[in-house]
Amino acid sequence: MGSQLHILTGASRGLGAAMARQLLASEGALLCISRHVNVDLAAKADAAPARLEQWSRDLADALPVARQLEGWLRNIEADRFDEAVLINNAGVITRIGPVDESADAEIASALRVGLEAAMLLTTAFLRETRTWRARREGRCKVLNISSGLGRRAMAGSAVYCAAKAGMDHFSRAVALDEAHRGAAAKIVSLAPGVIDTDMQTQLRAADAAGFPEQGLFLDLRASGQLATPDDAAARVLGYLRREDFGAHTVADVRGP
Template identity: 60%
Template sequence: MSSSSAPHLFILTGASRGMGLAMAEQLLEPGHALLCISRGISEALPTRADAAGAQLTQWSADLTEGAAVSARLEEWLAAYGPNHFASASLINNAGVIPTIGPLREADAKDLAFALRVGLEAPMQLSAAFLRATRGWHVPRKVLNISSGLGRRAMASQAGYCAAKAGMDHFTRCLALDEAQDANGAKVCSLAPGVIDTDMQRQLRGANAEAFPDRGNFERLKSAGQLSSPEEAARRVLAWLQRPDFGAEPVADVRDA
């Protein structure tokens, strides 16, 4: 396949709802190949892909089984030659908020679920992606969707804050790794701002006694300070296309 006709590959986790679904919809453009990895499969995306002339693959996968999913990804990527795609980008978007409350009241399985989806799977998928594409002499990027809560502690949010802080720091390490490789990928852990998604509704609906910051999230909603998933997706994907993507391994779209 010639470079002029080669599609740009995007691999996106958590594409079934919220900002992830909005990103998937916006990535369905001519000349794009999109692999969505989510627990659920969208029935609407194939129609959109056909209309846009984009290539779409969807996997129903449980990201708590990150080792198996990353092995499947590595095998899938290895089936393509180094010149099949014009570029390759992995977007680790999936994440969950465990039950909101003090850590002393946390359920061990609930914490494990959040950390496996929000931290362990992104590390495993990143490793598989970078290993499988290392010989591809095309632009390669890893975009990790982080959060301001990875950089600011909040009561009753230890699991989510820890996952996002870990994501930020493993991205810093990954940037150092890739800088040592002549064919290294560009990487960034990006906070997308405050978005009106199911997670926000979960925070606003939490028990006020268990979650002292609930009022702050209620005020963000009432003051109209939440981005729509569509607008947040546009800003995140614009960041991915910046010529200086990866210059700062930890960033925030509000710093644009």
């Protein structure tokens, strides 16, 4: 693959940080959008093939970020990159427990980061890459990082489940839109498996009274079934590079 553009949200920690580190090895450019700049990533960037740019932005207020992304993409020559990829990875979880025990502002913020931001950034990306060579040649991709909880409801996680289910169905609808275009982008909403991240720490530490499945997550760690962020990132990016990327709009990294 030649020169690549990767745009990645939620790159400051966990799976996002691991993907960002691995994407630095790509020829081209990497734009990371997170609440906080990844200092470790910046330190590695000088010796890396990819040109790194980081924006410190709060995706709970995604509209100005989407507008900034549109302007940034508009200034890129249409034939510059052989491939262009948007990875919507950012997400947050509310307090683990029944939804009525979470603050209204917390619920609203989680939905904005986990769903609204992905929708707005995807729209900006699709709008501004319409004339790109990569789009005409079928090498524009949107990868939404979803979760098995978007497909299987779990007590104590209503808002997170809703955001991920919305991401899956949004991806399905966008894929139908793109199927009717000559220069179509490919879109996948991908569950990355169970990863040992801060979210897992929150789940294990939750009050079992409001989170009946806590024991499951304790067992996953005790039995060594949690993937490291680096291993999970390698699998996710491997899926992104598959020749049949886009054949299954809603997918799981562990499945077809």
